[in-house]
Amino acid sequence: MAVGIGLILIIGTASSAEVPVVEKSKPVAKIYVHPDELKPVERMKYYKMNKMPSELSIALRDLNYHLEKMSGAKLDIVEESDPQKIPSPAIVVGKLAEQLGAVCAPSEWKEGYRILTRDGRVLISGERLVASSYGVYGFLQMMGCDWVMPGPLGEVIPKRDTVGIPETDLAVKPDFGLRWMWIGGGPKYLAKEPRAEYDQWLIRQRMGVCEEYSERINEAHMWNKLVDKYKAEFQKDPEMLALVRMADGSYKRQGPQIETSNPKTVDLVARYIREQFVENNWPKDKKITLSVGPADGLDFSESPESRGLAPEKFNPVSGTRDATDLVVDLANKVIEKIGNEYPNLTLGFYVYSAHDDFPQKVIPNPRIRPILAPITYSRLHSTNDPHSKTRTYYRNVADKWAEWAKPNGVPLMVYEYNWNLAENMLPFTRIKTIAEDLKFYKERNFHSITVESINAWATLAPHNYIFARMTWDTSLDWRKLLSEFCRKAYGAGAEDIEKYYLRLVDVQGKAGLEAGSYYSAALIFNDAYVKAARTDIDTALKNPDLSTEQRKRIEAVSLGFHSLELYLAWNRASNEFDFAKAMKIGEEMRAYYKTTLEANPLFIARQPKVYIDRFLLKATEDSLKFSTPPYKIVYKLPDQLQTTFDPTGQGEYLNLYGTEINDSGWVRTKTWSSTWDAQGLGLLRTGSVWYRINFDVPADLRGQGIGLLLGAFDDEAKVWGNGKYAGTSGIKFAQPAAIDLTDAIVYGGNNQLTIEIRRNSLANELLTGGIFRPSFVFCGPRIVQSERPAEAVRVLPGGEQEKVAPIK
Numbered sequence: 004m005a006v007g008i009g010l011i012l013i014i015g016t017a018s019s020a021e022v023p024v025v026e027k028s029k030p031v032a033k034i035y036v037h038p039d040e041l042k043p044v045e046r047m048k049y050y051k052m053n054k055m056p057s058e059l060s061i062a063l064r065d066l067n068y069h070l071e072k073m074s075g076a077k078l079d080i081v082e083e084s085d086p087q088k089i090p091s092p093a094i095v096v097g098k099l100a101e102q103l104g105a106v107c108a109p110s111e112w113k114e115g116y117r118i119l120t121r122d123g124r125v126l127i128s129g130e131r132l133v134a135s136s137y138g139v140y141g142f143l144q145m146m147g148c149d150w151v152m153p154g155p156l157g158e159v160i161p162k163r164d165t166v167g168i169p170e171t172d173l174a175v176k177p178d179f180g181l182r183w184m185w186i187g188g189g190p191k192y193l194a195k196e197p198r199a200e201y202d203q204w205l206i207r208q209r210m211g212v213c214e215e216y217s218e219r220i221n222e223a224h225m226w227n228k229l230v231d232k233y234k235a236e237f238q239k240d241p242e243m244l245a246l247v248r249m250a251d252g253s254y255k256r257q258g259p260q261i262e263t264s265n266p267k268t269v270d271l272v273a274r275y276i277r278e279q280f281v282e283n284n285w286p287k288d289k290k291i292t293l294s295v296g297p298a299d300g301l302d303f304s305e306s307p308e309s310r311g312l313a314p315e316k317f318n319p320v321s322g323t324r325d326a327t328d329l330v331v332d333l334a335n336k337v338i339e340k341i342g343n344e345y346p347n348l349t350l351g352f353y354v355y356s357a358h359d360d361f362p363q364k365v366i367p368n369p370r371i372r373p374i375l376a377p378i379t380y381s382r383l384h385s386t387n388d389p390h391s392k393t394r395t396y397y398r399n400v401a402d403k404w405a406e407w408a409k410p411n412g413v414p415l416m417v418y419e420y421n422w423n424l425a426e427n428m429l430p431f432t433r434i435k436t437i438a439e440d441l442k443f444y445k446e447r448n449f450h451s452i453t454v455e456s457i458n459a460w461a462t463l464a465p466h467n468y469i470f471a472r473m474t475w476d477t478s479l480d481w482r483k484l485l486s487e488f489c490r491k492a493y494g495a496g497a498e499d500i501e502k503y504y505l506r507l508v509d510v511q512g513k514a515g516l517e518a519g520s521y522y523s524a525a526l527i528f529n530d531a532y533v534k535a536a537r538t539d540i541d542t543a544l545k546n547p548d549l550s551t552e553q554r555k556r557i558e559a560v561s562l563g564f565h566s567l568e569l570y571l572a573w574n575r576a577s578n579e580f581d582f583a584k585a586m587k588i589g590e591e592m593r594a595y596y597k598t599t600l601e602a603n604p605l606f607i608a609r610q611p612k613v614y615i616d617r618f619l620l621k622a623t624e625d626s627l628k629f630s631t632p633p634y635k636i637v638y639k640l641p642d643q644l645q646t647t648f649d650p651t652g653q654g655e656y657l658n659l660y661g662t663e664i665n666d667s668g669w670v671r672t673k674t675w676s677s678t679w680d681a682q683g684l685g686l687l688r689t690g691s692v693w694y695r696i697n698f699d700v701p702a703d704l705r706g707q708g709i710g711l712l713l714g715a716f717d718d719e720a721k722v723w724g725n726g727k728y729a730g731t732s733g734i735k736f737a738q739p740a741a742i743d744l745t746d747a748i749v750y751g752g753n754n755q756l757t758i759e760i761r762r763n764s765l766a767n768e769l770l771t772g773g774i775f776r777p778s779f780v781f782c783g784p785r786i787v788q789s790e791r792p793a794e795a796v797r798v799l800p801g802g803e804q805e806k807v808a809p810i811k
Contacts, residue, residue: 021167022092022125028075028164032092032125034063038082040097040132059097061206062136066094069148072160091123097135100126107134108174112213112450115176118142125168137209141175151468151492152460153197153204154605156552159491175475178441180213181416181451182474184467186458192609193458200605201458208471215414216292216451223353227259227298229275236271243268245304250763254305259298263333264308272333273341280345287345292372295334296352301764303329303357314363320379320393322688323357331362331371338368353418354404355379361403369411374451375401376418381517382431383423385439390515392685398443405447416451417444421466424519425618427457428566428596428611430528430536433466435508438473438481445477461559461606464492465504494553496543500560503539506532518680518770521618525574526681528567540564559606562599566611569595573619577714577777578675580639582627589620618737622714622776625739629712634783637709638698646672646773650690652761659693660723660757666695672773675714679772691761692773698780702751708785709744714776716740716760723757724748730788734763737771743788744780756780 023031041060045053063080071077078094086102089095095103105119105126113130116138120126127142129135145168147161186193186201193201230237230244237243237258245260261268276293285291303309303326312332316325334350342348348370354360355376367373377386377397384391386398401417408415419440423431437454444452454470456463469484485504489497510532516523540561544554569592576585593615600607630636647659647669658664672682672692679685700709711729713720718736722729724747732740748754760773 021169022120022123023167024078024092024094024125025070025074025076025164025166030076030078032094033079033081034066035081035083035089035093035095035099036063037084037098039084040135041082044132058133058136058206059139062139063096065203065207066139066143069143069146069160070166072158073146073148073162074164074166089124092125093123094125094127096127096139097129097132100128100135110176112177112180112215114180114211114213115174116141117175118145118171118173120168120171125171131214133211136206137211138175140207140209141173143207145171145173149491150204150207151488151556152464152605153200156555156605157204157460157464177209177475178445178477179450179452179474180414181216181453182210182471183212183453184210184421184456184470185453186456188609194604197458197604208468209475210471216416223294223296224299225294225296225352226261229261229271230258230298232275233271240267243271245302246306246309247302248305257302259300260302260304262304262306262309263329264304264306264312269333269336269340272337276337276341276345276348288347289345290347292349292351294352295330295337295350296355297326297330297358299356301357312364316360316363318357318360318379319396319686320688321357322686325360325363326358327354327360328362328365330358331365331367334371335365335368338370342370351416354400355418359397360400361407367407369413372413372416373404374416374418375404378420382420382433382519383436383511383514383517385436386443387439388436388512390512391517393517401443401447405449409448414450415444415448416453417449419452419454421454421463421470422457422459422608426520426524426611426614427459427608428462428563428614429521429524429570430507430563430567431462432504432507432511433463434469434485434504435481435512437466437470438479438484441470441473442477457608457610458605459563459608462563464556464559465489492553492556493543494550495546495548496553496557499539499543499546500557503536503543503560506536506539516678516681517685518678520614520771521570521574522678522771522775523681524567525571526678528571533568533571536564537568559603562606565595566592570619573623577623577626578642580626580630580636580777580779582623582630585623586620586627589615589623593620618715622739625741626712626714626777626779629710629741629781629783630779632783634781636779637700637704637782638780640674640696640774640778640780642673642676643671644674644694644696644774645669647693648687648690649693649759650687652690654691654693654759655721659759660726660728662726662755669695674774675777678770678775679717680770684772685770687772689762691759694758694760694774696756696758697753698756699753700748700750700780700782704782705750707782709748710781710783710786711742711744711756711758711778712781713740713742713758713774713778716774716776717771718763719761721759721761725755726757736764737775739776741786741788743786745785 025031041057043054044057067077083089086099103126104121105117105128107115107117107128107130114134116129116134118127118138127138129138149159151157151159241256243262243265244256244258245262246254247257249255272295301323309329313324313326313328318325330352338350349372351372351374353376354373355378380393380397381391384394386394388394404415421433465485465488468488469481472484473479486501489501493500510527514527516526543557569588573585573588573592576588596611645666711722715737719734720732720740722742724744727747729744729747730742
């Protein structure tokens with residue numbers, strides 16, 4: 004938030020009221036800084052203290068870089084400890100500026116800065132060293148500079164040979180103490196040079212961490228680390244591991260989740276924390292937040308003790324029993340055990356996945372630091388958007404935590420996501436939703452916001468920019484910020500690209516769909532939208548007044564849009580059972596991705612290749628294989644199938660595969676032309692769904708093998724032919740499976756096919772379910788199929804799979 008006067012910068016002409024900086028490409032002023040503020044500093048990075056260049060030294064080099072690009076002039080940087088020795092004109096930064104009158108009013112996080120002109124000098128001060136660097140970048144923005152994306156292509160620097168600063172008194176402080184955007188995955192997803200450019204963009208956009216949050220250890224997933232570190236202890240006493248219900252109804256002690264009700268487990272967590280203090284040579288009174296959060300995924304304990312503590316409440320989005328009370332109770336007990344020994348220790352965890360509610364039975368200790376991480380909720384909507392079902396539920400959760408935090412003086416934190424889950428290549432925007440969410444969190448007194456991102460600036464640039472600006476001032480209007488971004492990024496093409504983004508905001512929000520990944524794209528983006536959006540982009544690109552940089556940025560917008568065009572063409576061909584055409588388009592999609600990534604890794608994320616291969620082309624490859632010689636399609640399963648729901652997963656014992664079961668009254672649901680979510684089935688999260696189909700097998704196929712190809716499903720298929728069990732796929736989330744039907748069908752007659760699709764894991768926020776890719780019966784050489792039991796895997800949020808490795 005900013006308050007002040009004189010915010011209009013005079014550049015290019017001289018005025019007696021202004022502070023001259025550069026005249027006709029010649030430096031007039033110098034930059035003055037106290038030598039102590041240029042010395043290396045110790046900062047927490049990657050959870051360790053590191054010696055790094057001071058933030059102010061970095062900012063001053065960048066100030067000179069921009070002035071030189073702007074005017075051709077580079078100013079001398081003078082180290083001075085006595086403010087009275089500084090002549091006019093000058094740019095004075097840091098403590099010297101404060102001593103000359105640029106005193107910052109105290110703010111909550113000591114992140115504020117002030118820019119003041121006085122006595123022929125520009126004074127830039129901050130409440131602390133890093134805040135002075137924020138002031139330098141605020142000063143650059145006053146001069147018309149900005150950064151619409153990382154690297155040289157993202158730099159917006161006006162060209163002027165004369166630079167003067169008018170009368171100014173600007174005081175600025177951020178609305179959030181922690182403002183961060185994080186790209187994980189290491190060099191695999193972000194190489195060294197792009198990482199450096201990204202880190203520089205964060206600095207320039209004044210992303211940062213206030214002192215209150217500067218010393219904290221990852222509050223994410225900790226229980227798995229506990230199990231790994233103390234393997235011997237868990238082997239000796241497996242009662243400290245979670246008691247997990249297996250698919251066959253039996254129970255087993257296994258990690259990575261732990262038995263929080265066991266006092267020995269509490270002791271082990273306390274030991275883990277004590278050892279962290281010893282290993283890091285921390286004094287016992289150190290102020291720090293450490294994690295006590297669960298491992299990623301599900302499989303929480305269902306022991307009688309845990310069941311007694313956890314409420315009989317199930318999360319409507321995931322379908323899981325809520326485990327928030329288990330996590331809060333563990334944190335409470337650990338604080339009770341060692342809180343006096345470590346008086347400034349606080350304990351954090353993600354309010355996330357199966358533990359993403361407010362506790363029902365346990366009152367949180369005020370030394371708990373929850374981080375709301377809405378991974379299972381729609382990314383297509385804001386928390387106040389009435390079009391979203393899941394965000395409505397999340398709003399209730401956030402409100403309860405806010406009501407608890409306020410009287411207890413607890414700073415609330417949130418960890419949001421700014422990319423569409425498990426596809427990372429199609430048009431997607433949080434331009435409106437991130438702006439509305441920042442206002443929502445500010446109103447509820449959240450102090451900290453981190454956004455998980457990916458390096459896909461062709462898609463994410465505008466809402467990344469809006470996020471960076473609004474973490475400083477949530478009163479800003481996202482529409483005006485979008486217009487400002489488009490003017491700076493796209494120049495003469497701004498009007499058309501702004502229309503493109505507003506069109507995307509409208510269609511994405513009003514579709515009312517919440518499924519992640521590719522699955523809702525064909526329902527959100529109809530032909531009329533595609534035609535209009537293509538016109539927006541093409542019109543912008545035809546503008547003759549674009550600079551080279553502006554044209555490249557508009558071409559970047561076109562990259563994601565063309566990926567949508569290719570995906571929709573692939574989806575259409577697949578749904579028409581034209582798998583040869585779909586394969587050709589899929590290969591074009593893969594090649595297009597590879598070419599664009601190699602051309603500019605800033606624009607395109609590295610993850611899409613995995614998703615294209617896993618979620619799209621594997622189904623196409625298998626479908627093509629079993630629909631072309633020596634195989635051919637015998638029967639295409641209709642899009643709409645007779646369906647019944649089996650939330651307890653006991654349908655097999657109810658004889659739902661039996662030939663005499665009357666299915667005439669079963670409902671009909673769509674498979675590949677719609678989504679589970681779009682049909683109002685997204686809240687059916689547990690058990691199985693059963694399909695029944697009748698089809699003929701010609702007599703002249705006798706002697707050939709008969710099989711069933713299921714294009715994709717969530718997440719295990721079991722198949723019967725005419726009441727006879729044919730086989731299972733094993734757990735294969737969003738993957739194809741071929742099942743041998745040869746011994747279960749009748750040649751020369753009508754056959755009844757029954758398919759059970761069982762959901763084994765609930766940690767999947769894609770809102771998929773049942774069959775969701777085209778499927779068919781085929782004939783040809785009999786396929787060799789070994790009976791495969793369901794694999795021992797956990798499905799993590801987003802559909803990633805991880806094998807369960809028992810403690811040995």
